[in-house]
Amino acid sequence: MDTPPTADHRICFFGDSMTQGTADPQCRGWVGRVCEAARVRGIDVTCFNLGVRGDTSRDVRQRWEAECAVRFTVPCATHVLFSFGANDMTLQDGALRVGYDESVANLQAMVVAARQRHAVLVVGPSPVNEPEQDERIVALCRRYEASAQQLQLPYLPIVRTLMSNQRWRGDVAASDGCHPGALGYELMASLVQRWPAWWFADNAA
Template identity: 35%
Template sequence: MTGDIRVCFIGDSFVQGIGDPEYRGWVGRVLAATHGDITAFNLGIRRNTSEDVLRRCWQEVQPRILPDADNRLVVSFGSNDTIEENGSVRVDPARCLDNLDSILEESRRRRIAPLVVGPPPVVDAGEDHLRRTSKIADEMAALCRSRLVPFIGTTPALANDPVWTREAMAGDGAHPGSGGYRRLADLILANQWHEWISHPHP
């Protein structure tokens, strides 16, 4: 692992860690299990869609990176995009993918190494929401493959995880407690995280 690694985590309330009584979420737990000199910034905002994340991404990321550092960006959104409000989803799936593609392209241009974490399920949003979220997650994965960007899927594993679902339903119906975020962190740590963070970005 190289010297100064700077990682910005940008996304929604799951990135922010809403619901965790320990205030660590999955980001804090992943960082705690990662060795090396890492400067991390949690830029998660509750209810953010991909439109919101794209709108604020670079004005928030740019001041937190350095020209001589190994700059990284972890992106995670989609669960809010697929929520239905007033008879339609908050963000059209094609637009969600375009937003992700725009962030990945700009990351390439700025020489910032990206990693994408797929959208977790919102337990109390129902089966239709889970179907839409699973579909957009698959499409995100395909986009990331085409750009040679690591993608870590979370939707099906967490939808079938008893800890995640039990804690979410005991809370606000969407966000788990410490156990659920630990499960999400374990998924990320077991799937490409260590390889990605250990590979120096030129």
């Protein structure tokens, strides 16, 4: 028997290396962990991790619609989660890879288009353990959050929480110096799972 559309949840996660789960020795990242938690609760979730190392908001904007199209091919409950921005704030030849205004515009364009067909959430960018870049990420996060409020879109700002978490910082330092290991991704997953807007939050019925 076919799974009823309302019970078949398919999620495309778009982002960068933090979405992909780079440096996680378990190869699960935070995306794998939150989807595993949902399945443990008996929720039929199909997880498409579409994080790409090095991707900026510009890169994600160019590819997200085509990648959704080949994954949402049957009747189901479709979900899209965006999480990017750290690579936008990387300096390349002395300039940001993607400036603040364009980065916000990219987020807005993706969200507006995606919401016409799918449930949409945004998780803010993570710190990368480089002080100057992290401050730029914090500034971008503020702009993302303000834009999300205007769009009445659930947005989870995680950068300051992680920057001030000694367990996170220690795990990144013990890993590759930029990405966390298993502990750090567990911390990220816990922030998402406790977020009331997350479709399968720990406190959800």
